[in-house]
Amino acid sequence: MSEKEEFCDQIRQNAGAMYRLAYALMHNDEDASEVLSEAIYRAYKNYTKLRNPQAFKTWILKIVHNTAVEMIRKNARLVPLEQTEQLPTTAFKEDLTTRILLREAVESLKQPYRTVTVLYYYENLSVNEIAKITKTHRVTVRQQLTRSRKMLFEKLKEDFKK
C-alpha cells in the first residue's frame, strides 16, 4: 500500500470521529466540511512526522480541533444566521428517542463542554487523549466533563429515569 493509500485509509476509518468533532465545534455541515478538508491537507503534509501509527486518531483529531479553533477565531465577530437558528431550545419533543434527545442535549452545551463530551462519550477517548487534543490539562478536562455531566443530567433525567 502506498503512503497516500495508507493515509486515505486512516482518514476514512476516522472520518466519523473527525466529522463529529468538527461539527461539535462549528455547528454546521458546511463549516465542518471546510475544517475537515483543511485538516486533511495539513495532516497529509505532516504525515511522515507521525511516529506512532497507533496514535493516528488522536493526532488527526488534534489537527481537526486546531483547525476549527483557528477558523472560529478568524470569524469570531460574526455568528452565521444558520448557526443561531440551529441551537436547540430547552424544550424537547416528547416523542423523540433517547439518542436524539442526547444529541440535542449535547449540541445545546456551550463550549468547551460540548467538545469534551463528544470526545469522551462518542469517541471513547481517555481524559489524557482529550487533554492532548484540546491542549489543556487533564484536570481541566475532568472538571469540564463533571460539569457537562451535571448539565446533561438536568436535561435528560426524565429519560434516564425511565
Next chain:
Amino acid sequence: MKGFDEYLKKNAVIARSELPDSVQKRLNATLESLPEPQHRCLRFVSLKMLLACTLIVALVILPNISVAYARVLESIPVLGELIRVVTIRNDVYSDAMHDMAIRVPQIVEMNNEAIASINQEIQTLTDQLLQRFYQDLELIGDQGHTALYADYEVQMNQPNWFTIKIQVNEASGSGNVYYRYYHLDKRTGKEITLADLSDDARFFQVIEEDIKEQMQTAMKQDPQLVYWVDDPTFGDAVSIDGTHAFYWTEEGDLAIPFNKYEVGPGYMGTPTFIVSKEKIAPYLKEAYQQLF
C-alpha cells in the same frame, strides 16, 4: 446520578450517525486531490545537487532524445500542488426587514496569475453585492424587504481541473438567483472559459441545439414547464457563446446552467442541462478530449 455515565456512553455509541452526503462527497474529493508524496531517500546526496541534476536531465536532455517523454512532460500539471480554498469573509446582517449572509472564498494563491485574477473577480463581485445591499438598506429602510445571500462551493477539484461556483440570491421585491463559475486547467495553470474548449465555430451551435431539443422534449412531457424556445413572446432565449457558464460533471459531460429568468419565467428557477461528451467530443480541442 448513579449509572448516568453508563447511560450516556451506551446512548452516545448508538447515536453515532453516518456522515451526511455533502460532507462525504467533499471528503472524498479532498482525498482524491492529494498528490503522491515525493520519496525521501536522499541521506547521502546533497538534495540541492540532486534536484539540479534531475531538472537538467528532465528538462533539457530527455525531451531532446525522446518524443514520448516530451509529451509526458507537457502533461505534468503546472498546478500540481493542492488547490485549497479558504473562507476569507463571513458577513451576516439581520433586522426585521433585511437579511444578508455572504461567504467569500479565496483560492490559496501559488504565484499564479489565473488564481490571482479569479480571486480579484470574486472579491469585486462580493464588494459590489455588499455595496448594493447597504445602499438599499439606507434607501429603503423599513419601507421594504431586501435579502442577499452569497455562498460558494468547490464544484470540482480533480488532478487536471478545478472549478469553484459562486451562488448569489438577491431579493428586493422579486428575487434573482445566479451563478458564477471559475475554472482552472491545472495542467497549464490557466483560467478556462467555454471559448477555450473549442476552435470549431459549430461548437456553440451544437450545444444550443441539444439544449433546445431537451427543452422541447421536457415541455412535451410536462405542459407545466415553460422554456423560451420558439416562444411567441420571447423567441429563442437559449444563446450560448464563449462566455456562458459551464462546468464538467464527474462523468465528463458538459453541464450548462442558466440563471433565473434566462431561459424561462421565474418559477422555472435555474435549470441546468447536460450535453453528453459524445455530442461535443468532435468539436473539443485535443487537450480537452480526455480530461478525466
